[in-house]
Amino acid sequence: MSMTADTAPRGGTLSLAVRFALRELRSGLRGFYVFIACIALGVMAIAGVGSVAGSLSAGLDHQGRTLLGGDASFALIQREASKEERAFLDAHGKISATAIMRGMARSPSGEFALVDLKAVDGNYPMLGTVSLEPKMPVPDLLAQRDGAFGAGADAVLLARLGLKAGDRVTVGNATFEVRATVQAEPDKLAGGVGLGPRFLISEDALRATGLLQPGTLVRWIYRLQLPDASGDERATQSVVNAAQKALPEAGWEVRTRGNASPQLERNITRFTQFLTLVGLAALLVGGVGVANAIKSHLDERRDVIATFKALGATGREVFTIYLVQVMVLAILGSLIGLAIGAALPFIIVGLFGKILPLPVEATFHAGELALSFVYGLLTALAFGLWPLGRIHDVPVAALFREGVAHEFHWPRRRYLVLMASVIALLIAVAIGLAYDKRVAAVFVASSVGVFAVLRGVASMLMALARSLPRARFTMLRLAIANIHRPGALTPSVVMSLGLGLAVLVTITQIDGNLRRQFMAALPEHAPSFYFIDIPAAEAPRFSAFLKQAAPAANVETVPMLRGRIVAAKGIRAEDLKPSTDSAWVLQSDRGLTYTGEVPRGSTVVDGTWWSADYSGPPLVSLEKKIADGIGVKVGDDITVNVLGRDITAKISNLRTVDWQSLGINFVLVYSPKTFAGAPHTDIATLTEAGSSNAASDAKLIKDVAAAFPMVTSVRVREALDSIGKVVTNLVLAIRGASSVTLISAILVLGGALAAGHRHRVYDAVILKTLGATRARLLGAYALEYLLIGLATAVFGVAAGSIAAWQIVTRLMTLGFVWQAGSAALVVLAALAVTVGLGLAGTLLALNQKPATVLRNL
Template sequence: MSLASLPLPLRFALRELRAGIRGFGIFLACLALGVMAIAGVDAISSALSDGLRSQGRVINGGDIEFTLVGREASPEELAFIGKQGRLSIAASTRAMARTPDGQTALVEIKAVDPAYPLLGAVEFGQGRALSATIGSQGSRADAAADAALFARLGLQPGATVTIGNLTVTLADRLIGEPDKIAGGISFGPRLMITLDALRESGLIQPGSLIRWRYRLVLPPDVSPDAVRQRANQAFPQAGWEVRTRDDASPELRRGIERFTMFITLVGLTALLVGGVGVANAVRAFVERQRDSIATLKTLGAGANLVTGIYLTQTLLLAALGIVIGLAAGAALPFILAYGFADYLPLPITPVLNPAGLALAALYGLLTALAFSLLPLGRARDISVSALFRDAIAPTRRWPAPIVLILAGLAVAALVALALFFAADRKVALVYVASALGAFVLLRVVASLLMALARRLPRPHSTPLRLAVTNIHRPGAATPSVVLSLGLGLCLLVALTLVDGNIRHQLSAAIPDKAPSFFFVDIRRADAPRFDAFLKQAAPQATSERVPMLRGRIVSVKDVPAEKIKPPPNIAWVLSGDRGVTFTDAVPAGSRVVEGQWWAPDYAGPPLVSLEQEVAHGLGLAVGDDITVNVLGRNITAKVGALRKLEWQNFGINFVLVYSPNTFKGAPVTDIATLTFPHGADDAVELGLLKQVADAFPMVTAVRIKDALQSFADLAGQLAMAIRAAAAIALVASILVLAGALAAGQSSRLYDAVILKVLGATRGRILFAFILEYGLLGLATGLFGVVAGTACAWLIVTYLMNFSFTFLAGPAFGAAFGALALTILFGLAGTWRILRQKPATHLRSL
């Protein structure tokens, strides 16, 4: 196809591009960065999800898994499961490992049968087979353990530890388990033993918190869903959780979805920040083409043709930036898979995801349209004479209504995309409202700053007078600087404060009022002796003990749990089993907000109290029924009261609290906490840990500091990924800032030449520019701190339900960085101008 056969706007646009893309470097970089962030996050998410699906059988340990908590499968249930395919049984629990010299450590026990693993392979340090590594004979057993246990206790393979009534020889280091991902967060190192060894340990007691897993590899012609359906029909009150190979780790899948959504919103922020750069580049492009536009209009070109030519050229360049971003984003999962696969905790299967790439491209295209239509619309409606006067007296008027409508439609489409494809519409709506609000506020801040500078009394200091005048002069870079730097700084401050508050809650605020220990699996017969022991061993501490069972919600108001679609922040209640308790008094840390608590001697039908937010998320009110399976029995209870809980005190909090008569005669173990009034140092806690392990070997002690460290490590890994994504937005902000300041260099050159001719020294001119950039950076930095703090407060308070703490150091550190960046980029070009001789430029002015 020849160039002459193309539509006239496209033909003119291609001819213009022959001269190169000068001035569009920031334009291309901003679009490419934003599109890369969105496409890359989606590609990595798809690769992780595909990895989970492709490795679903291995992660799940088979085609289907039946999980029971607190009880083993009955002979009838076991017989039914065993007939469906090749069976393997595993059990997991926590216990205390004790060395001969008195050291203790919490371990995550995994007890397996000879058929384990049905799929994949277990890896040991010495490369031996599973049957040659672990085994048992009476009260003695051989085991394999994570390297962390050897390091924590200072042991080597061949050392012995005691677990319950079992003497365990640590035969080898455990390197890898094929089904480890499905196990969730661990609070201690893994210890792998045989099922026979676990039975000899004495840890299996009625009501003990042991998770029993029954895994099957099915014949090729048998569907896991069909087996699940038959099992639930044959044993409707079994209370087991069933997972298939297609959904081996639903918690992990949901975590990936939520994390992807959050990072996508951060990437969209980078794209929106880049949109300011797009607008700046298009505005500068229109200014450079002023003579060409005037000539075209003089020769009879209509406003629509002129706009079409330059809109086509803008879209062609946008397409180039989008393609670059798509290529970089699509390559990210392949780079991770082939360069960092050994360091990733999840399987990753990199593939091209056309739908995700198309979505990222659409985001980029709509951003380019939304931010380029207004500056292009100005060229459409300004008269020829006004175009020639623009260099001296810019014309201020709104674009034509059609341009405003098209720009508004592009913004509306961006908002619709963000909401429609969000995993959590509530979070996405908060983000959209915050982003639009930030744009409006930043534009208002820029206008107020210019208006204030215009109305200030004329300073006596010449450099200060020049600085103030440059802030509100025609064509000033103030709006662009405030928008670009303000958005990026707002994001930086918000993420910094959210990250800081999470760490503060986990490492500072919570431990001051949290218990030092949780004690699990206290047998009811041992409970009085255990209370007396704690009172004697730690007389200055307070303890609390309550009964606990595990139960799974199976229906709400006669609606099966699997058919309920709760809000994302409540979905965890229906995923797996929950701790339940019973008491005749309102638990500590709770207060009744709806309904009434039952009487101490209540003997009627079962009643239950739920946490208020959870109840409302499930559509429950006082008087409604909820059915929970506990120890293989479906128990239906009426909601008697709703409570508010103090989750942050890390005390014993239960979503479900029943009237005592509900579980009369059920096998129950207790859970207890121990709290020192003002905390305790490590030596006291470790000493008490040893005493408990010696006196009550069957009781599991969870040290809160260790549990918090596990959560802090996980939060740190997530924060690192979030900061990496936020860095893209910050890079976009820096690019836009540099572009906005560079666009004003022609006027800076004019000022510097005239001032030099009038006798100004290089130092005074430089000082004036430093004051100008410093005032802009300071105003924008203060706004970024205020707006970012407000966003962080909303996220921490309403989405995370934490108390918010303002961290002045990180917040004002970011503001100082904004000030330094503005001055640095502003002076980068100015210094070059100040070194040049006036005569060279006077000839062209």
Template sequence: MNGASVPNPLARTLALAVRFSLREMRGGLSGFLIFIACIALGVAAIGGVNSVARSISDGVATQGQTLLGGDIRFQLNQRDATAAERSFLDGLGTVSESSGMRSMARLMDGSDQALVEAKAVDQTYPLYGTLQTEPALPREALFSENSGAFGAVAPDILFERLHLKPGDRLKLGNATFELRAMLTSEPDAVSDGFGFAPRLLISKEGLAASGLVQPGSLVENAYKIRLPARASEADIEAIRQQATDKFPEAGWSIRNRTNAAPALSSNIERFSQFLTLVGLTALVVGGVGVANAVRAYLDGKRSVIATFKSLGASGGFVFTVYLVQILMISGLGILLGLLLGAAMPFAASAALQSLIPVPAEGGFYPGALTLAALFGVMVTLVFALLPLGRARDIPATALFREMGFESRGLPRLPYVAAALLIAAVLAGLAVLLAHDRRIAAIFVGATIFSFLVLRLVSALVQLVARRSPRVRSTALRLAVGNIHRPGALTPSVVLSLGLGLTLLVTLALIDGNLRRQIGGSLPERAPNFFFVDIQAADVDAFSALVAREAPQGTLARVPMLRGRVMALNGVAVDKIAVRPEGAWVLRGDRGITYATTMPENATLSAGNWWPADYQGEPLVSFSAEEAHALDLKIGDTVTVNVLGRNITARIANFRQVQWETMGINFVMVFTPNTFAGAPHSWLATLTEKTATTADDARVLNAVTRAYPAVTSVRVKDALEIVNRLVGQIGTAIRAAAGVALVSSVLVLAGALAAGNRARIHDAVVLKTLGATRRTLIAAFSLEYMLIGLATAVFALFAGGIAAWFVVSRVMTLPWQFQPEVAIGTILLSLVVTVGIGLLGTWRVLGHKAAPVLRTL
């Protein structure tokens, strides 16, 4: 006989196990509905979040030319391109030049004003995409000068804020502008970054007439280029390298169509990572439900397993039969979750387009869904292997004799090792695939730690119940006994509900502290106004005006330039690997200043401050926190590009900066001789604690009338915008955390279902011995209440510590515990545990005694 025709014993065993598995599943999946729901919920959360993130990223990538406004974009701050630079750019293709700056738009009579993000465009704008206005007008009609007024378009929010309508006029700097249409779509808005003020789109000629652009003004000049149609990504990269080599001190920021909105892409990745981790937490919480469902299912199959073993089936065969069943059922949950996750980008596209100007069209993303499915399979195996391993090793006589598996300990070592190995791989994948591995590692570590601690908490609760003094109340005595008896619900309830509540408490406390800072204590410490772009020739007269209008106020002023960090210790920043918390310093341009004395809102932490008459090599004082993130030390060098000139300064000292005061703060403060002769403007703050809204309005009107080129930012208005953003983000985060809580509730329901058989026997015996339905309901209610209260106390403690760490150590903000969160958490825990517990209890108490007693 040919050896190849002999069936493989392993394959034959597996085929037989599959046959038995399918035969046993003919009875339906009624005991696995919660199992399937737990898996589906976690898989849908992970697959859906990642699919939505990929849809946005793909939208940015596929429409990069439109979003960037060109194939490649060069940006210069506080200066125009030189003749040589402009000649180089013109030689690449069609160039569209735009200038952006913040300024004050005011009504013609000066009675009101608003901060705007002015953007001046040339004749070729836009190179890609379409500028959409209501009514739709040609470019000449939108921006040309007519009857002494230049044309302008703005979104509806500016019309509402200044109570204007199309055709009305306003002043910007020294020029008059007529709002000829409402801006509905600006194709390259996302490449310009997030703005705190509404857009005011004007022509380059209108900006020149306004007189806003002065030496040192904070203006961003962007040169967007449409390359020949045949230009490839390699050609674009060659252009970038050529520009860097030919103009090493240009200091321009270069982006291409594949990287149209790096800040948006990075934020999307971070946010999707967080939501993915929350989804993974929900899936892990659901794993407890998997374990409960498997245990309950195997408990109901005692006689079948015993029959298998009595007829000579090996423990391995029994294990294989039920592992195949569990994987099949898990596959149904995963499939359902994948269907929901795949539909999420289509459902979210409309909502996302109303929030961010990025195409987020629906699509199918197999990579994101495969990752979600893999996580679902791994979580199933981690939590199913232990109860399956216990079933494998229990002899037939024990199965016929015992009620279930509750009294059994851990299975044999191979099953424990396999579960731990899969759990380790799961954690490793979550960290390795994350955008910020440090945050992911902390999150995964905290989840593992919470599991261990919650196990200890449940053991402690059971120990306290076991050693508590005997009470006279029958219901309370039964409740305390149920908490610590073999097969008690305590471990499952504490573990599942504890994780969900802890996550909710953490996020609620972080959100509450942020809102308190932004809406409460921060405005009290922050200045009333920031004044930007004060010309050096006007700074003294400006100070005198503010002193007259706000005699009780304190005006602080400092010189301000914009600079881009080009190198650290002579190494270009694009060749340096830095930690995520320090990367923002090297990304884009930074505000910088010079000073003879150290700023008042900072303390020296290392090194020495320079003398007031210092004239040596350029020195810089660096913020200590940011320096640590960049691995800098005293004596290191920092090269910055200011106005097209590279300047290298040596770090003389580190400062601890109090960023939370919202005063004038800079990462880098240089010696005054560093920028000798460089044109620059001044930045000022006005602080007047007793000022009313009317006082602020008077100061704002006076400054805007006298110095129309000065940008005035009222801090309270800016904080209101930030507060709305925090509220929107907080709502999304709480909704994501709610997924974990829903998983917890499902697991709790599953735990009750898993313990129902034992509860039915208890209830029947107790009723036979004279216990009333009222006594049993009271006992079960007290049991659920005590377990829920213990879980809520832990969630408050653990969530409070986690939130304190994030707020005080990561965000470096003052921390305050909020009692309303504590009360809400306790009430929620009690409602969930008691409510779901009583729902299950009604079914238990409704069983007739005779059928149950016959099986004892």
């Protein structure tokens, strides 16, 4: 049975190792369940996220034409298409025009509600269908009859105003009969999400409301359906290029069916990356379980390994045998994870397909599945090579002594190099395939740092326990000795639990701060109301009205226009290379204003502010983070298209902005005379000195709507509640994904404790033989687990709190308040899990018969 190179051909070494490895696995997978589960969970998370994201992207690609409402869309802000622009579009195909703006709907009882008006023409929808209840053709829904225009309303609006089908409401100067509830719109995703419920009306009805004033904040979308381009993207792009060439200053935002909802696609990509990182975190946590499981397995197989070596097997051959076993089990775990992850899109479509507002097309995505499979194998190798490499040079005598003595030694250099190569490959894959490589690099560096710190925490804890004076209390003395003795569980428990707790604390701290920001108290001095679309000529009268209605409140009114950045430093916007967190400013139109004074909440940090009576060439002030992100500085030129005209201004200064105050502020602020004579509206805020109540707020909304029907009132609390609901759903999704990491941590912790079970049995038997009682041993082990769990929990709270602080303040640019309550709950949960799992294993050890154990010593 000799396995030496003399008796086995060199080419047959691997096949012989495979035979022995598979033969050992015939006895079952006992001891490897945690190994398989950890790999399967991580691979499942990555494969599931990739498959769902791929299915959603496929749905967006295949249904992009329907989502867009045509082959291409041309959007304008604050103005309709000119005759020349409309003639160009009409010449290239069928056109459907849509106008989207906000308004105030008034019920017969005098109640008001903010609505998102969507006015459509007779060609809407060119693609797809509008789902109405009761069902009816769109022309019948919107037709004018008996002195009222028809309308479709969101069910939320009907509930808010206490309406039903057939009731009438007033918007501006027009009366509407609500004839159906709008359940779905084919182009809703492309249009974005509004603050109010949908109110679907005709274009003629919108004009009858009187809300279309010069400078009104309205978005006109012209959808183009080409005659013969249902499957030809090149024909669509040709029309887009021709439009940009023929009408270079139109200033419209152009989309094609290939990017029907770019913001949604970007969000999907970013969220996919985040969830992929969560999956990687689960794999990294599981990697500790892999190492523990392999070490435990090698401990249990010491007699077999000794026999192999006694019969002439080399260390390399023994290493190969158990490496093959590890890879077989890693493949098994990865395949289980792949199967569940690949099935996830089909499960989602099967269970939620009819109510899901997103176009998910359940398909298999071989690339994503292959990537997750590679992640699983690389993780198993990265964490398994260390314990595998250590068996190469261990002599047979030491293996037989392993039951009572642990001799630490480093693996050979070849195994260290191999392990380093695998880790480098894993890092390269994680960063190289990431959407945002900077975020991925930070994640990798943080993971390496966390593992190093965790090992340091374990070493410090053991050193502290070793340096403590001998305790007089027996159970405490045993507990402290167990923490630092050779073969102690301390490193395994700290590594197993630490990263999972850090992730949990990070999520709970972010969750608490988002809820505080959007669903609890408003920031100090935050406005109570925003008022939009105030005609410029009516602005003084409107301010006087608010002063009279709320004498103690502070009213601020500023002019507002909308424009789209088309160039900077002479470079077209589409050719700029902005940073990830500033790209949004180039992707659509932005609000802008002009003033002679530095806006409240802004601080000039570079350059100088213009004088209040400045009347020279256009100057602009830019928010500093955005300026840094798009690569401009003081003295550079920036061009913005406003109302169909390109306005080029020199950057005079850069500002920092306190966005959390919720006051009026803009990324772009221009010098006073830049937009003299341009049609625009004003925006106003009302900040009350004390706390408001729902009754007084409702009265103010009603008074403003009655005196100024064209003005839209937005109650800040309601807007934040709407955002808070979105944030809550997002946090729930993050929490659900992160639970995979926590499950892995618990599995790994259980595996670590199971790996030390054999040594616990020896300890328990010897101590019981020397007179220790069951209660005293349980108390000692409980104290040991309690102390280790407490130290790990302290680290988890500290690391998670720091990570959450960085994410909330730097990425989300929000205020951070440490959530002591959630941190305390995490500590209690960690202690309960650690002590509970530890004592469960201890009870099994205490039930072992002494005679069997003592005979093997």
